[in-house]
Amino acid sequence: MKFAIVSVGNELLRGDIVNDNAKYIAQKLAALGHSVERIVVVPDRVDDIVEELRRLLKYDFIFVTGGLGATHDDVTAEAIAKALNRSLVLDEKAVKQVKRWTDKKEVVEKVAKIPAESEVIQNDVGVAPAFITGKIAALPGVPAEMRDTFEKIVKRFEKLEVYEEDVIVEGKEEDFLEKLNSVVRKFPDVEIGSYPKPGYVVLKFRGKKERVLEAKREFLS
Incomplete structure (x- = not known):
């Protein structure tokens, strides 16, 4: 499957924090043999998020992180609803x-308001639940909460045959x-990456085992 990751947050664009969430998701999907085709960072603005989501709907599945809290700049649920033409x-x-964490009315009414016909994914670490709407999964931005909810979702995706070998x-x-x-x-069916280091180069071969080994032998011959 081909995936896209959308990370929402002005703090990411300012460089205030490192995008560890996208790294975590990409590594997990790659380990399952899937392909992450895009990683996009967008500000906390509805129209910007909508624009990117609609552009990325050509992929099989999209993970979105961040923007599910109770403050004014948490607009991810609204953006997903708008992108998919849902209320x-x-x-x-979700309520x-x-x-389970708070009875504050303003928090409940903001955080539990999600796109219609979504599947709620329980968050066992924090307040905001994750949810799946169509081919989009929205995850909390707090890393521990993101990992908790992501792991519940990623189990649904089949592990594909993938083999890797490095040549130095x-x-x-x-x-x-x-x-x-x-x-x-x-x-052409083997993904070959070239990564220069001081004094040497690491070549990464990735694909079906027999084809990776053939490509490696061809290069070393």
């Missing part, structure tokens, strides 16, 4: 989730560029 509703299951080559990329390009052309 916002006060969801009974129960929020009330001394020197610079230009020393073996012709050979590498030849292998890339011959094995």
Whole structure:
């Protein structure tokens, strides 16, 4: 499957915090053999989030992190509803989730209002539940809460056959560029990444095991 990740938050765009949530999700999906095609960071503005979500709907599934809290700049639920042309509703299951932590009316009415016909995913670490609307999953931005809810969702995705091997080559990329390009052309079904380091290059081969081994042998021959 092909995935996209949307990280919502002005604090990310200012560089105040590192986007560890996107890294965590991408690594988990890659370990299952899936492909993350886009990682996008957007500000806490409804129209910006809507624009990106509609652009990314061509992918199989989208994970969105952040913007599910009770403050004025938590607008992710509203944006997802608008992107999918759904109304916002006060969801009974979401209300129960929020009330496990607080009975404050303004918090309950903000956090438990999610797009219609969404599936609520319980958050066992914090106030805001996650939810799935169509092919979009919205997760809390607090890392511990994101991981808790993400792990409940990611179990639904099948683990695909994927195999990786690294080759360490001394020197610079230009020393073996012709050979590498030849292998890339011959094995289009193998993902080959080239990562220069001081004095050497790491080549990563990823795909079905037999094809990865063939591509590696071809490069080393």
